[in-house]
Amino acid sequence: MKQPAGVILAGGQSRRMGGGDKGLLCLGGETLLARVIARLEPQVAEVALNANGDVVRFSDFGLPVIADSVAEYPGPLAGVLAGMDWAAARGHSHIVTAAADTPFFPCDLVPRLLLASDKAPIALAATPDPERGMARHPTFGLWPVDLRHDLRAALAEGVRKVVAWTDRHGTATAEFSATPFDPFFNVNTPEDMARAEGLL
Template sequence: MQHPLGVILAGGLATRMGGGDKGLLSLGGETLLGRVIGRLEPQVAALALNANGDSGRFAGLGLPVLADSVAGYAGPLAGVLAGLDWAAAQGAESIVTAAADTPFFPEDLVPRLLLAGEGMAHPLVLAATREGGRLNRHPTFGLWPVALRDDLRAALEGGLRKVVLWTDGHGGRVAEFPTAPFDPFFNVNTPEDLAEAERLAG
């Protein structure tokens, strides 16, 4: 299997942070997005950013900016579809997504997703962690096959929004990640989260 392309999902509305782009918030002298790029770029063949509105605000990043093709902020799956369409145009077979507000995700995210997808005709894998006995899937962190993009488009046009409903329908797997010393998928939704991220980064 080819090395996947990477897509950073930054298409949300950041309402709990008061709107605007969470990814452009500063954390330890670097933007959240800068930290995410620094973690994902070494793991993928090429990188793009899924974001809506004026793409010029990300011009300094030097990345392709992909807008949702499904109207009305349809959630992470719309960003995944935008990434799959971009990857298809590059002749790629798959993408790996990461959220723009999750600065500590694993530096071995991509190899572990690929390992979990071995043997699948169309590898489809979500990252997961375990809390107590409960498995928590992280729907913005996944390996997605270009081969299923038209199926995803049809599902979105039919009103589907819940990531796991779609992945479960295609026999999606999980790659489980450890949560020590802290949950690597901790994401910044509120000013309190940003303060906690500063503590973790320090």
């Protein structure tokens, strides 16, 4: 498989952070989004940003910005679909998604997802969780763009949960360590931002 394209998911409404773009918040002198780009870019063929609204606010990053093609903010699956459509038009067979509010995700995310994808068409990152066993991180995945028409139909049917759709197709997991902390820790609240400052 050729190196996949990367899609950063920043299409949410950030309600728990008081609205606005979480990715544009600063952590240790750099925006969360700049930190995510720096981790993802070396691992993929090219990067696009999935975000809705005025694209000018992201112009400093120099990335193509792709909006959801499904109305009313139906969640991360809409961003995955937008990324699939963009990547298919550019000749890519797969995309890897990463969330814009997760500044510490692994620098070997993509190779580990590619390795896991030998077992199933879709691969999601996962880490051990004391309560749930192995917890999947549905915004960090490897997705074949050939499934985009199926995903479009599922969204039209009202499917919103990522795993509700991925489990229809068979999903492998790439398992990562959660020591000394879960690398998929994401910034949802001001308290999370304070914790991220400590983790830096």
